[in-house]
Amino acid sequence: MSKKNVAEHEEVNIVKEIIGFVVYVAFVIFAVWVIITFVGQRTVVDGESMCNTLQDGDNLWVNKIGYRLHDIERFDIVVFPVENGDYYIKRVIGLPGETVRIDDEGNIYINDKILEENYGRETIDIYSIGRAGEDVKLGEDEYFVMGDNRNESLDSRYEEVGNIEKSRIEGKAVFRLWPLSKFGTIKNGNATED
Known part of the structure; x- marks a missing residue:
């Protein structure tokens, strides 16, 4: 050559x-x-509305495919966008077709039955009841979400957030990546089971 x-x-x-x-x-x-x-995708918790379950700065893995294949369940932790472009991380309390109400003592009712759960950091004070002081009827594809730090959370109790349509939910937080001391799965599902 x-x-x-x-x-x-x-x-x-x-x-x-x-x-x-x-x-x-x-x-x-x-x-x-x-x-x-x-x-x-990975997401970072910004704020304390999900304390004690999640802390400010926790790095989470959000499963975006699982909820498309399975129904969203009560007590799942979901991620959804809000109008200003931020993402909120909250716990599902009310499911499609249900009626949610919170009484003056901070008890949560689903279809007039008290909700048995232990995720709330504290009893909801009367000033944090928001629009849930009266019956909130959820539509066919709507969810009622709340932060675990009930008195420090902007969530479905307030008009700024309101009911969350399924199409807005990006995914379910399933795994904590950081800090390493809390590395592992995130508690979802029935709160009254051990």
């Missing part, structure tokens, strides 16, 4: 390597986009 042919062959190999690298990078970007959009 002449020097000219060798040089042309090397140029072709370099071009092939560059194209291969660009295709590889494009595939990785596409795969990451698919995972973040459809499977799950």
Whole structure:
């Protein structure tokens, strides 16, 4: 092979390597986009509305595919966007078709039956009842959510948040990544079970 042919062959190999690298990078970007959009993503807790379950700064893994395959259940911790572009992390209290009410003593009622749960950090004070002081009827695809730190949470009790449509829910918080001392699954599901 002449020097000219060798040089042309090397140029072709370099071009092939560059194209291969660009295709590889494009595939990785596409795969990451698919995972973040459809499977799950990391999120950071901002604020204390979910104390004592979650703390400010906790890093969580949000499962975005599971709730599309299964119904959202009472006491699941869900992530959803609000109008200002932020995301809220709250616990599901009321399910579609139910009626939620909170009495003057801070008791939560679902369809006129007291809700047995132990997630709330404290008893809801009379000033934190919000619109749930009267019956809140949930639509066919609406959820009533609350923070575990009941007296320090902006949630479905207030018009600014209101009932959350299923289509707005991005996913379910299922795993704490950080801090390492609390690494592991997040308590979801029936609060009265051990």
